[in-house]
Amino acid sequence: MVPLHYYLVLSAILFACGVTGFLIKRNIITIFMSIELMLNAVNLSFVAFAARWHVLSGQVFVFFVMVVAAAETAVGLAIIIAVYRTRETLNVDQANLLKL
């Protein structure tokens, strides 16, 4: 028997790690992986709440989140390839054409 808090705190820690990676990382692929980490943290709290309240809809939502994450990854990595082709770098600090 595990209190629901534990799952939620674990989910919050993973989400915070994802946000930190999104902010401090400079490689565009690693930033993308941080987004995946955040999605995983949200999935964990979905499943924990589904188990707590005995409702299967939470698990169906996790399925939808995974499908959207897969679509997002496919398009995002294609964008990364296109960016690399034009700018020859993966560093987000060097993609600063719109900066004053």
Next chain:
Amino acid sequence: MFHLILFSVFAVIAVAGALNLLIQRHPISSALSLIVVMGSLAVEYLLLGAEFVAAIQVIIYAGAIMVLFVFVIMLLNAGVEERTKGSKVAFILGFPAMLAIGLLVAWVLVRAPNVGSVNIGAMYGPPKAIGWLLFHDFLLPFEVTSVLVLIAIMGAVVLASPVRSRFSKPQPEAESRQAFKVAAARDAAHEETISSRRSS
């Protein structure tokens, strides 16, 4: 008790993997630690009784998505990320603010009454029940999702395919200009010979 021990072990593994993702400087190391996080989260789902979710976590996330990531890292030959000077504001305000928010969330969650607890085996999420729900209550979202995936496939193909003739194609254009000049010169010479023949 057994549930708590398993939960703690895999929670520690997941958090260690997430921290390793932040610490490592090479994208491949980050990708591998993200796979560790996803695998331990799959075990957490199994502990919660979500068999179907655990299976698709391993198949889709740890299988398909991470293979895509590793493939792109290899394709672009991504090296160790270089250090650049970040914004000072992020270091002065960002990290204490994030720590404060994390502590606040944890405090609220721990202090909240009546949240209850989850038992191992109390909930059962077999593929059959999920499928029934997916094709009865969530039929419209499911179909919309298929359209979304189709658009994502086409978008990925269009974005990742080589650039065609829109922005930069100087070489063939120059060649065609050259060919046009040659043809024009040849025509002029031809005209000249015709006119000289006529005049003579």
